Each structure stands twice: as structure tokens, then as C-alpha cells.
Amino acid sequence: MRTKLSIAKMAHEIGLGDPSSRHWFVALEEHGDPSEYEVQTDSKYLKYNNENTNVWNITAKIMVGLVHGEELNMGWRDFRAAKLFTKGLSNDEGNYLVELLPLPLPKHGHWESSYSKLFEEEVDSFDSYRSMVLGPRIQFLRQHWKDHNPAVTICMGHVRAYEFRWLFDLTETPILEGSDQQFQVYRDKKVILTPFFNPRTGMGDSQVVELVRIIRSLKGEEKNA
Numbered sequence: 001m002r003t004k005l006s007i008a009k010m011a012h013e014i015g016l017g018d019p020s021s022r023h024w025f026v027a028l029e030e031h032g033d034p035s036e037y038e039v040q041t042d043s044k045y046l047k048y049n050n051e052n053t054n055v056w057n058i059t060a061k062i063m064v065g066l067v068h069g070e071e072l073n074m075g076w077r078d079f080r081a082a083k084l085f086t087k088g089l090s091n092d093e094g095n096y097l098v099e100l101l102p103l104p105l106p107k108h109g110h111w112e113s114s115y116s117k118l119f120e121e122e123v124d125s126f127d128s129y130r131s132m133v134l135g136p137r138i139q140f141l142r143q144h145w146k147d148h149n150p151a152v153t154i155c156m157g158h159v160r161a162y163e164f165r166w167l168f169d170l171t172e173t174p175i176l177e178g179s180d181q182q183f184q185v186y187r188d189k190k191v192i193l194t195p196f197f198n199p200r201t202g203m204g205d206s207q208v209v210e211l212v213r214i215i216r217s218l219k220g221e222e223k224n225a
Contacts, residue, residue: 004120005037005103007129011136015098017085019144022151022219023066023095025059026141026167028160028196032104034115055156058197058208059095060084062154065212067092096150098141100163103129108159138167151219153189154211157196164193178210190218 031053060080068074083089085097105111111126123129145153145168155164161184164170168191174184182202184193192214195201203211 005118007119007121007123007132008136010102011133012140013099013102014144015085015096017096018087018089018094019096019098019148021089021094021096021148022091023063023215024145024148024150024153025055025095025097026153026155026164027055027097027099028157028163029099029101029108030104031106034103034105034118037102037104037118054198054203055097056080056084058203059097061205061208062212062215063093063095065208066215098144100137100141100160100167101130101133102137103133134163138163142167142169151190152215153191154215155191155193158184158193159196161193164191177214178207182207183211183214185214185218187218192218 057076057080060076063084064074064076064079067079079093083093083095085095089095105126109126111129115129116123116125119129121132123132153168155161155168168186168189170186170189170191172186172188174186174193177183177185180202182195186192192211194211195203195207197203
């Protein structure tokens with residue numbers, strides 16, 4: 001019989017890769033079936049590394065752009081297969097992925113009655129789950145982030161931008177960058193809010209190149225073009 005999920009334990013879940021990496025990627029939540037939830041383990045890494053997901057593909061292109069320049073197609077598939085969200089990488093290559101909401105869902109906000117039976121606590125809706133997990137989750141992630149102090153943090157998804165602002169205590173007015181001003185840049189804390197990592201939401205290769213330039217500028221590696 002499967003052990004029931006604990007909100008308290010889920011709130012303290014760490015991410016994939018090395019949290020001491022210079023490059024943090026923070027997603028809203030994992031796409032998937034909540035009944036197949038598992039903590040961040042090697043088996044979970046293998047599962048998603050073998051799937052063709054936009055988040056992993058675009059993150060690999062960003063990392064290759066940062067390491068090799070703006071030639072995104074120069075080995076991003078190899079980087080994805082061998083170095084994305086893994087440990088033991090150089091400072092330039094290090095990357096880490098963590099989700100704001102730990103439970104995978106087929107669509108953000110989607111909830112079925114069967115999901116409630118997965119928890120040991122009384123959780124009767126998405127709003128109930130979110131309200132129970134979000135406070136302790138943000139408290140944990142904020143301290144986790146402060147402890148490791150990454151060089152730059154990229155948050156994916158404008159739909160819950162206010163929760164990312166809460167997580168990182170972003171009180172300054174962001175600088176809007178990118179051809180469509182789609183990137184909200186908080187230079188003081190080196191945090192960037194982006195559209196969700198999907199070409200359909202405005203994260204094609206040309207936007208990835210723009211984001212790479214912004215990240216480099218934020219890290220002080222070169223002037224932003």
C-alpha cells in the first residue's frame with residue numbers, strides 16, 4: 001500500500017541537481033500525475049531526462065548559451081543528457097531545478113477528488129492544498145536559496161509572479177527587458193521572472209538568446225546588448 005503524502009514533508013523537498021550551483025531555475029510546479037509523486041531522487045531524474053519536455057530542453061539551451069556563447073544548437077542535447085540538473089559540474093555549468101509547488105499536476109489548478117485521498121491531511125481542493133503547502137514551502141525555499149546564494153535565479157511562469165515575488169522578497173520595481181519586455185529583472189537580488197519555458201508562450205530560440213544576454217549582464221560577465 002502506498003504511503004500517504006505529507007504536506008509538511010513535501011514543503012521541505014529539495015530540487016534536482018546541486019543547490020550550490022550558480023544557476024537556479026525555479027518552476028511553478030511539475031507536470032504529471034499526482035498519484036505518481038515521488039521525492040527528488042535518481043529515479044525521478046532518469047524519468048524526466050528521458051522525456052522530451054520544454055522545460056528541460058530550454059534550460060539546456062540556456063546553459064549551453066552561457067557556456068559556449070549564443071550558439072544554442074551547439075551540443076544542447078548532449079548537455080541535457082549528461083549535465084542538466086546533475087552534480088559535480090564546474091561553476092560555469094552548474095544548474096539546479098526546484099519547484100515552488102511540489103505536487104505534480106496535469107494542469108495548474110486542476111484537481112480531482114481522487115487526489116485528496118493521496119494525503120494524510122484533509123485536503124479537499126487545489127486551493128486547500130496550495131494554502132496548506134505554500135507558506136511552509138516558501139519559508140523553506142527562501143532559506144535554502146539564502147544558504148546557497150546562487151549567482152542568478154530564473155523563475156518560470158508569469159501566471160503566479162506574485163508568489164515568486166513573495167518567495168524572494170522582491171520589493172524593487174523590476175526592469176523590463178527583452179524584445180517584448182517579457183523578462184522582469186530584479187537586479188538587486190539577481191532574479192529574473194520569465195514566461196513559462198515553452199515556445200508557445202514566447203520562449204523560442206531568439207528569446208532564449210535574449211535571456212542568455214540578460215543573465216550574463218546580471219552576473220557581470222558582459223554588458224547587456
